[in-house]
Amino acid sequence: MTNMMHRDPPKFPCDIETELDRISSLPEHILEQILLQLSLRDAVRTCILSKKWRYRWAKIPHLVFDNNCLTLSTQDQGLIKNKLVNVVDHILLLHHGPIYKFKLSHRDLLGVPDIDRWILHLSRIPIKEFILEIWKGQRYKLPSCLFSYENLTHLELFNCLLKPPPFKGFRNLKSLDLQHITLAQDAFENLISGCPLLERLTLMNFDGFSHLNINAPNLQFFDIGGVFDDVSFENTFQLTLVSIGLYENVKNDPRTAHGGYWKLLSFFANLPRIRRLEVQSYFLQYLAVGNIPSKLPKPCIDLNYLSIRINFNDLEENAAALCLLRSAPNLQELEMLARPEEQNSAVTVTKFSEDDKWNCLFGQLQFIKIVGISGVKAELDFINFLLSNSPMLERMTIKPAPTNGGWEMVKQLLRFRRASVQAEIVYLDP
Numbered sequence: 001m002t003n004m005m006h007r008d009p010p011k012f013p014c015d016i017e018t019e020l021d022r023i024s025s026l027p028e029h030i031l032e033q034i035l036l037q038l039s040l041r042d043a044v045r046t047c048i049l050s051k052k053w054r055y056r057w058a059k060i061p062h063l064v065f066d067n068n069c070l071t072l073s074t075q076d077q078g079l080i081k082n083k084l085v086n087v088v089d090h091i092l093l094l095h096h097g098p099i100y101k102f103k104l105s106h107r108d109l110l111g112v113p114d115i116d117r118w119i120l121h122l123s124r125i126p127i128k129e130f131i132l133e134i135w136k137g138q139r140y141k142l143p144s145c146l147f148s149y150e151n152l153t154h155l156e157l158f159n160c161l162l163k164p165p166p167f168k169g170f171r172n173l174k175s176l177d178l179q180h181i182t183l184a185q186d187a188f189e190n191l192i193s194g195c196p197l198l199e200r201l202t203l204m205n206f207d208g209f210s211h212l213n214i215n216a217p218n219l220q221f222f223d224i225g226g227v228f229d230d231v232s233f234e235n236t237f238q239l240t241l242v243s244i245g246l247y248e249n250v251k252n253d254p255r256t257a258h259g260g261y262w263k264l265l266s267f268f269a270n271l272p273r274i275r276r277l278e279v280q281s282y283f284l285q286y287l288a289v290g291n292i293p294s295k296l297p298k299p300c301i302d303l304n305y306l307s308i309r310i311n312f313n314d315l316e317e318n319a320a321a322l323c324l325l326r327s328a329p330n331l332q333e334l335e336m337l338a339r340p341e342e343q344n345s346a347v348t349v350t351k352f353s354e355d356d357k358w359n360c361l362f363g364q365l366q367f368i369k370i371v372g373i374s375g376v377k378a379e380l381d382f383i384n385f386l387l388s389n390s391p392m393l394e395r396m397t398i399k400p401a402p403t404n405g406g407w408e409m410v411k412q413l414l415r416f417r418r419a420s421v422q423a424e425i426v427y428l429d430p
Contacts, residue, residue, distance in 0.1 A: 062101040063091065085114050092121055099125050105133035105158075116143050126151040128172075133158035139182055157181055162191075169194020174218075177202040185209040192216055225280065230263075233270040240273050240302070245280030245309075250289070263287055264323060268296055277324075278307040282339075285311070288320035295326035303328040304364075307335040312379040322360070330364050334386075338372035338379065338401070361389050368396040374404040375412075384416045393420040399428040 065088055084106055102122055104115070115132070122130070123145040130152060134140045139161040147167045149155075155170065156177040164187050170176075173195040179202070183191070188209040192198070193216075200221040201214070212231040214222065219236050225245040233239065264287050268274075277300075279287075306328060311317050325331065368386055373379040387396065400409060410427055 064103040101129035103131040129154040131156040175200040179204040240275045243278035246283040276305040288316040292319045304332045335369045365390045375409040391419040393423040397426045402430045
């Protein structure tokens with residue numbers, strides 16, 4: 001029939017093999033990228049494709065052992081543990097070539113001797129990225145051989161106990177992420193100072209040290225959240241992004257009863273290039289202890305984003321927040337988050353209009369976001385103050401606490417005078 005639909009002839013095994021060879025003949029670096037896009041489990045499965053692919057996975061430079069590398073359907077933790085141990089052992093045994101990245105992150109318990117053995121094995125390889133996340137059990141004590149990884153550029157540890165032996169530091173390390181870790185004070189300071197190329201530092205929920213002395217000439221990003229006594233920067237003139245949260249109420253704490261003026265000045269003394277600052281939890285309370293200057297001696301010229309967790313009912317915290325605002329002449333975006341547990345605390349009246357020390361102009365401020373307020377006078381006065389002193393403001397977003405807000409708050413907000421004719425107030429329902 002002349003109108004019959006044309007159909008391709010059936011493919012024979014040799015044709016399939018030929019098509020597969022088209023992939024196999026791709027450049028080596030492209031084949032490596034294909035394998036890197038797969039999970040380790042799927043990458044190993046490519047060994048069934050053909051003889052050429054049988055051991056190609058064994059050259060993968062990135063080894064990631066996580067929940068995705070197991071196919072076990074049972075919920076028995078013992079079986080899962082044995083399965084994971086066998087998988088890691090098998091892959092490390094057959095792997096040949098460099099290993100640039102090794103990640104071990106599994107939700108189930110792991111045997112300490114197995115991890116020790118793997119870390120020892122990797123110490124003979126010029127590994128660049130090492131990530132270890134222990135999700136259950138007590139903190140895992142890292143073997144000393146980990147500190148012989150001279151080529152490390154990225155180190156990430158979760159739920160670990162660190163007791164470094166005398167060592168020269170990680171001279172090539174650029175990124176350090178420590179969460180839920182235990183480390184002695186002197187060991188922490190030696191670790192940071194022993195990483196001269198460090199650019200990114202994350203510290204979350206730590207113990208064993210409480211004085212954060214950060215000496216890192218190339219540091220650009222610093223993210224910290226935990227309980228500590230003080231923080232100081234030295235030789236950190238490249239630092240541009242800082243997020244810092246103190247997880248402990250320090251009001252009336254005798255350890256921080258003096259030196260508030262010094263804290264504000266010392267905190268910013270080595271941050272001349274800071275562009276983004278997030279003051280979380282109780283850290284503003286920490287900065288607000290003692291005498292508070294109206295503004296810093298040297299303005300933060302590059303600071304364009306500021307986020308502050310604040311108790312609007314506290315006069316000292318208001319003064320500390322205003323000090324930061326005064327010291328950021330090019331600030332473009334401001335976020336203020338009320339601490340919900342202090343919304344009903346005793347109110348200290350801040351007289352913005354009567355006291356000259358509050359007079360200032362935010363000439364570059366364009367976007368403001370206020371979150372978690374309950375509509376008390378102290379909060380509304382601060383909002384009014386911002387609106388009347390921000391001539392370039394484009395939008396102020398208000399999102400009250402879940403159990404507060406309503407039409408009465410909206411009506412008060414609409415009555416406030418705005419220095420910017422283009423400013424709009426966006427009210428988000430809680």
